[in-house]
Amino acid sequence: MRIALFVTCLNDALFPQAGIATVTVLERLGHTVEFPAAQTCCGQMHANTGYAAPARELERGVEAVFAGHDAIVSPSGSCVAHLRTHTGLPVYELSELLVDVLGSIDVGASFPHRVTYHPTCHGLRVLRLRDRPLRLLAAVRRLELVDLPESEQCCGFGGTFALKNAKVSGAMLADKCANAVATGADYLAAADSSCLMHIGGGLARRPGAPRPIHYAEILAATPGSGPVP
Known part of the structure; x- marks a missing residue:
């Protein structure tokens, strides 16, 4: 199977560890992951703000770059x-590829921390990931998985929503952060770096709050791999 990584703009520019972790997990399972260097933005932010023509041009470009691959994996539910x-691309969020295509639940990870999980809106309502990420996290050795109160509530990011509706977004973020703190978790995991960036900003202002982390980084962790940065 030819697997390619679509890293996404945000991960490439700000959170490359999410893409690195995705490849680490798949290589540990014996798969080779290609990285087409010509990949660009998928056009999501253009489409979401009404620029249909530029979005379509970017979508066609991504289709051309990834043509011929059996599966395209990305650590971003919204971009997937x-x-x-x-597009007609065979694109998967990481948990979909691992659970549905590769049949892998236990990926050999070890993460000795208390973790709670935020199901992001795109993963929850569009991709319908359901319990796939939770099943992967539950199989991680030494990890204690705790429920997040009102987990299905949006964090308030929504791309430009957070800019255009700052007060509403801030109120939603405050609720999400309060629920995260209430878990007593060391880390709050999610499948989208954009939501983690937003939530992380709120958690950083709360003493003793969980640290944001992409769940792929947890799946990539092994005994002796060192602390998560």
């Missing part, structure tokens, strides 16, 4: 949702 809706 966009590409799945607007």
Whole structure:
């Protein structure tokens, strides 16, 4: 199977560890992951703000770059949702590829921390990931998985929503952060770095709050791999 990584703009620029972790997990399972260097933005942010023509141009470019691959994996539920809706590419969020395609639940990870999980809106409502990420996290050795109160509530990010509706977004973020703190977890995991960036900003202002982390980084952790940065 030819697997390619679509790293996404945000991960490439700000959170490369999410993409590195995705490849680490798949290589540990014996798969080779290709990285087409010509990949660009998928067009999601353009489409979401009404720029249909530029979005379509970017979508077509991504289709051309990834043509011929059996599976395209990405550590971003929102970008996967966009590409799945607007292209014919065989694109998967990491948990979908691991659970549904590769049949892997235990990926050999070890993470001795208390973790809670936030199901992001695209993963929850568009991709319908359901319990796939939770099943993967539950199989991680030494990890204590705790429920997040009102987990299905949006964190308030929503791309430009957080800019155009700052007060509403801030109120939603405050609720999400309060629920995260109430878990007593060391880390709050999610499948989208954009939501983690937003939530992380709120958690950083609360003493003793969980640290944001992409769940792929947890799946990539092994005994002796060192502390998560």
